[in-house]
Amino acid sequence: MAETKEITSAKDADLERWESDTLAPTLKQHPERKKSFESVSLEEVNRLYTPADVADVNFADDIGFPGEFPYTRGIHPTGYRGKLWTMRQFAGFSTPEETNARFKYLLQEGQTGLSVAYDLPTLMGYDADSPLSEGEVGKCGVAVSSLADMEVLFEGIPLEQVTVSQTINAPASVLLAMYLVVAEKQGADWKKISGTLQNDILKEYIAQKEWIYPIRPAMKLVVDTFEFCTNEVPRYNPVSVSGYHIREAGATAIQELAFTLRDGLEYVEWGLKAGLDIDQFVPRISFFFNAHNDFFEEVAKYRAARRIWAREMRERFGSTNERTLKLRFHTQTAGVSLTVQQPLNNIVRVAIQALAGVLGGTQSLHTDAYDEALALPTDRAALIALRTQQIIAEETGVANTIDPLGGSYFVESLTEKMEERTREYFNKIDAMGGMVAAIEKGFPQREIQDSAYQYQKAVERGDQVIVGVNKFEMEDEPAQVPILVIDDSVRNHQIERLQKARDQRDPGAVANALEKLKVAAKNDENTMPATIEAVRAYASLGEICSALRDVYGVYEEPVF
Amino acid sequence: MAKYVRHCVTFTVFTKNQSSELSMESRKIRVLVAKPGLDGHDRGAKVIARALRDAGMEVIYTGLRQTPEMIAAAALQEDVDAVGVSILSGAHNTLCPRIVELLRQQGMDDCLVLLGGIVPQEDVAKLKAEGIAEVFLPGTSTEDIVKFLRENVKPRN
Numbered sequence: 001m002a003e004t005k006e007i008t009s010a011k012d013a014d015l016e017r018w019e020s021d022t023l024a025p026t027l028k029q030h031p032e033r034k035k036s037f038e039s040v041s042l043e044e045v046n047r048l049y050t051p052a053d054v055a056d057v058n059f060a061d062d063i064g065f066p067g068e069f070p071y072t073r074g075i076h077p078t079g080y081r082g083k084l085w086t087m088r089q090f091a092g093f094s095t096p097e098e099t100n101a102r103f104k105y106l107l108q109e110g111q112t113g114l115s116v117a118y119d120l121p122t123l124m125g126y127d128a129d130s131p132l133s134e135g136e137v138g139k140c141g142v143a144v145s146s147l148a149d150m151e152v153l154f155e156g157i158p159l160e161q162v163t164v165s166q167t168i169n170a171p172a173s174v175l176l177a178m179y180l181v182v183a184e185k186q187g188a189d190w191k192k193i194s195g196t197l198q199n200d201i202l203k204e205y206i207a208q209k210e211w212i213y214p215i216r217p218a219m220k221l222v223v224d225t226f227e228f229c230t231n232e233v234p235r236y237n238p239v240s241v242s243g244y245h246i247r248e249a250g251a252t253a254i255q256e257l258a259f260t261l262r263d264g265l266e267y268v269e270w271g272l273k274a275g276l277d278i279d280q281f282v283p284r285i286s287f288f289f290n291a292h293n294d295f296f297e298e299v300a301k302y303r304a305a306r307r308i309w310a311r312e313m314r315e316r317f318g319s320t321n322e323r324t325l326k327l328r329f330h331t332q333t334a335g336v337s338l339t340v341q342q343p344l345n346n347i348v349r350v351a352i353q354a355l356a357g358v359l360g361g362t363q364s365l366h367t368d369a370y371d372e373a374l375a376l377p378t379d380r381a382a383l384i385a386l387r388t389q390q391i392i393a394e395e396t397g398v399a400n401t402i403d404p405l406g407g408s409y410f411v412e413s414l415t416e417k418m419e420e421r422t423r424e425y426f427n428k429i430d431a432m433g434g435m436v437a438a439i440e441k442g443f444p445q446r447e448i449q450d451s452a453y454q455y456q457k458a459v460e461r462g463d464q465v466i467v468g469v470n471k472f473e474m475e476d477e478p479a480q481v482p483i484l485v486i487d488d489s490v491r492n493h494q495i496e497r498l499q500k501a502r503d504q505r506d507p508g509a510v511a512n513a514l515e516k517l518k519v520a521a522k523n524d525e526n527t528m529p530a531t532i533e534a535v536r537a538y539a540s541l542g543e544i545c546s547a548l549r550d551v552y553g554v555y556e557e558p559v560f
Numbered sequence: 561m562a563k564y565v566r567h568c569v570t571f572t573v574f575t576k577n578q579s580s581e582l583s584m585e586s587r588k589i590r591v592l593v594a595k596p597g598l599d600g601h602d603r604g605a606k607v608i609a610r611a612l613r614d615a616g617m618e619v620i621y622t623g624l625r626q627t628p629e630m631i632a633a634a635a636l637q638e639d640v641d642a643v644g645v646s647i648l649s650g651a652h653n654t655l656c657p658r659i660v661e662l663l664r665q666q667g668m669d670d671c672l673v674l675l676g677g678i679v680p681q682e683d684v685a686k687l688k689a690e691g692i693a694e695v696f697l698p699g700t701s702t703e704d705i706v707k708f709l710r711e712n713v714k715p716r717n
Contacts, residue, residue: 120598120649132627135654136598209600209624249603336603340698373698375650375680449606456607460701469699480681486650557623 012052023047040294041252041451042458049409057412062307066402069314071306072415074361075326079402080393085357086364087389088165090332092117092142093376094490096152099142103157105379111386113364114157115165117141118175123210125171125545128494138490140376141167145494146540148501150178151185160188165196165240165330165364170212172199173221173528174544177535180233196237196286196330199225202263202435203242206444207249209557212545215436217552221527222267223274226281228528237286239267240330246444247290248336250452253297256290257418258425259435259444261308265426266435268317282313283323289362291353292334298353299405300414302360305329308419331357332366338373342468343481346370351388358392359405365389375483442558498540505538513537514547521551589713590640594622594631596659599649604676608644611702617709628655632662635671641713642672642693644705652679652687660691670714676700 037045046053057063064070067077076082089106091114092099103114119141121133127145128137137143144150154164159182168175176197183193201218204211211218222239229238243251243260251259264285271281287305291298309327313319333353338346347370354367367385369377377385393399405411432438439445458464465471513534520530527548534544593609595602602624613619620638622631635643643663645656656675663671672693679687684695694708 120651124598126598132598135651136649139650140599140648204600209602210598211600249601250607338698373678375678449610452603453607453610456611456702460703466699470701483680483682485680485682488654559621559623 015050015052038458038463039253039297040292040455040464041254041297042454042464043252043254043297049413051409053409053413054416057416062416063406063412069325070310071326072303073403073406075306075328075363079361080358080399081402084393084399085362085389086113086163087111087386087393088113088115088330088364088366089382089386090115090117090165090167090366091377091382092119093140093484094138094142094486095493096142096144096149100153100155100157102379102382106382106386107157107162109383109386110390113163113165115366116153116167118166118168119143120210121145122175122541123168123170125174125212125541125549127540127542128491128498130542133491135488137494138486143490143494144175144178145498145542146501147178147181147535147538148497149494150175150182152497154179154182154186158188159183159186159195160192163195165198167198169198169201169204169208169210170218171541171545172197172201173225173531174535174541176225176229176238177528177532181532181535190233192235193233194235194237196240197225198242198288199239200242200263200288202266202439203245203260205439205555205557206246206259206263207251207448208245211555211557213548213552214555215439217521217548218555219270219436220524221548223270223276224526224528226267226271226284227274227276227526229284230276230281234284237284238281239284240286240288241267242288244288244290244332246448247292247334249448250455251448252451253292253294253301254418254421255425255444255447255451257301257305257308258422259448260287260289261305261312261422262426262429262435262438264309265312265316268313269434272317278313278317278319279321279324282319283321283326286363287327287329289329289331289357290334291331291357291360293337293349293353295352295356296405296411296414298356299360300411300418302329302331302357302362303403303406303411303415304418304422306361307415308422328363330364330366331360331362333357333368335368335372338368338370339466339468340373342474342477343370343374345468346373347384347388350385351392354388355392355396355398358398359403361403371481371483374481376486378482378484381481501538502540509537510534510539510543514539514543517544517547518551521548587716589617589642589709590620590638591617591709592620592622592631592635592638592640592643594626594634594643594645594659595624595647596626596628596631596645596655597647597649597651598625599647599651600624601648602646604648605644605646608646608676608702608705612644612706612709615706617706628658628662631659632666632668635663635668636666640671641716642674642709644674644676647675647677647679650678652677653683656687656692657690664691672709672712674705674708676705 063072066074120136122144225238229236241264243256247256306327310325313325333350350367367388369381369385371381429438517530520527609619609621676696
């Protein structure tokens with residue numbers, strides 16, 4: 001300890017000497033470009049980082065080795081030398097037929113996993129024929145109203161071999177049921193299938209706002225899927241705790257990290273309260289982070305995430321199971337950073353953001369297409385996004401060694417700061433009674449709104465530069481890129497299939513299954529078996545969600 | 561008549577400078593910021609609401625998932641000069657013309673309808689022809705929106 005202090009003070013003396021002898025004369029002659037330098041999260045960044053900045057960091061305890069506690073350097077002992085990250089492009093638009101064709105195209109081009117984007121009616125638990133769905137069917141994802149749509153969506157895609165991630169939250173248990181029934185019809189063994197359900201309802205109340213039921217019953221539905229999957233679909237990840245949307249809503253990197261991990265802790269607490277065994281269900285909790293423009297801030301965020309999670313699992317919950325301690329995460333590049341102006345510039349942004357995800361040790365990655373500030377991606381734009389990952393993986397050499405930025409004074413110091421500031425948020429949220437209580441008070445929502453506004457102001461002052469938007473603008477922009485247009489006829493197509501399914505099903509079986517579901521919900525039993533029965537009987541998504549709305553009511557957002 | 565929105569909040573801010581400036585104006589500009597359709601992405605709507613409020617306007621935010629009928633009813637009840645609509649889901653061609661139509665039906669001929677969000681260039685001209693006063697695409701400065709409102713809202717006594 002004493003020795004460490006001596007080293008530190010020696011370094012401080014060295015730094016002072018450099019500042020007066022070398023730096024000061026230069027500053028006098030050539031002042032810096034700005035008074036202070038800030039990250040995308042508006043955090044001040046120092047001129048230089050030295051051993052003094054990492055004096056408190058202990059190599060063995062805080063950094064360590066890959067595959068060992070606290071996993072700062074990654075969860076695999078071989079990094080990407082053993083297996084590259086999964087290239088998992090989020091896709092979904094229009095009809096299930098069209099999305100099925102896009103899935104097959106992406107798999108043929110070397111993509112290694114699938115990720116489904118659903119349209120807004122599906123996300124909100126409405127059928128294509130609901131009046132509220134008008135104008136929205138198939139627009140920002142694929143439209144799925146019943147098992148009949150799901151069968152088409154995965155036609156010819158073997159679900160025992162391909163892992164599928166589903167971005168669905170409020171009605172997640174229903175879409176999981178549809179997925180499992182399709183898998184079963186293909187002859188797949190539930191014990192063997194793997195994949196991920198986003199199912200992170202907390203971040204919906206915090207950020208993305210695609211909710212249906214009030215928060216507490218919604219949490220109960222999430223816990224039902226934990227319990228069901230633990231027993232019946234043991235290789236499936238029933239939740240992907242998502243910072244992505246929190247960041248897109250305007251959070252800083254630290255807020256993204258803190259709120260997401262605290263959401264994760266909340267799920268663990270609720271699972272434990274329901275009587276689940278921590279080491280059976282927590283290893284299947286996965287995470288999902290954003291990759292924004294500020295390269296080092298992002299890398300530090302991922303490294304800190306792993307370290308904090310491992311420590312929390314050990315210290316807060318007393319787990320020593322390696323699989324419980326390891327945080328696995330998916331990354332998506334920041335949609336919010338894409339610009340309409342000079343859209344091809346987005347290819348460069350995406351490449352750099354993706355590189356941050358890789359250097360942060362992500363398990364899977366989605367790279368945004370350059371045209372996504374305009375519309376859903378065209379085939380061409382989606383292909384370039386996939387090729388970006390393939391170039392990073394195969395050409396740049398960054399996957400050759402593990403955690404190449406580990407040991408950087410800047411990155412280690414930033415990783416530590418991320419952890420400290422996250423713990424400050426944990427303390428505040430714990431004092432409020434946990435994340436559900438904090439959300440009910442509007443705490444994370446207000447923090448994010450404030451950050452979004454501060455960022456907008458910084459952009460308008462020119463403190464945050466966005467190339468092509470507030471600097472290097474072009475009067476005569478090159479012609480717009482071609483975009484994908486979703487025709488309004490998609491809705492009719494979807495309504496037809498829904499009607500056909502309704503005509504062919506056994507109405508008695510549907511009514512019976514929906515009644516069973518209501519009883520399960522009222523009696524606080526696990527709702528998954530009844531949901532699966534309803535799905536098998538071709539009850540529609542809207543019908544199943546209505547049954548649960550009858551029992552639970554709907555969420556009304558308080559005004560902040 | 562559509563049910564009046566439950567979530568309305570009026571933001572009003574009086575700072576010293578603004579109130580002296582305001583005393584010279586006959587009436588503060590009143591804007592309804594609305595989120596129609598199923599889309600829950602409200603970052604933009606909330607940033608705009610706050611920026612307009614900070615610019616001295618009276619802002620009423622509808623909250624999420626309002627139908628065109630609910631928005632028109634709120635616009636009438638709140639007697640606003642403009643309705644700012646935020647849509648990122650691609651449903652703008654269905655929802656915006658209907659909002660304009662409903663406003664006109666209830667005699668709000670001068671009420672401006674502004675749209676912000678993810679809107680393909682091809683749709684902009686079409687929307688303007690259907691009565692949308694302006695479409696603001698990603699990257700727009702809030703100052704430009706304030707300026708547009710100040711220049712285009714018809715003065716009332």
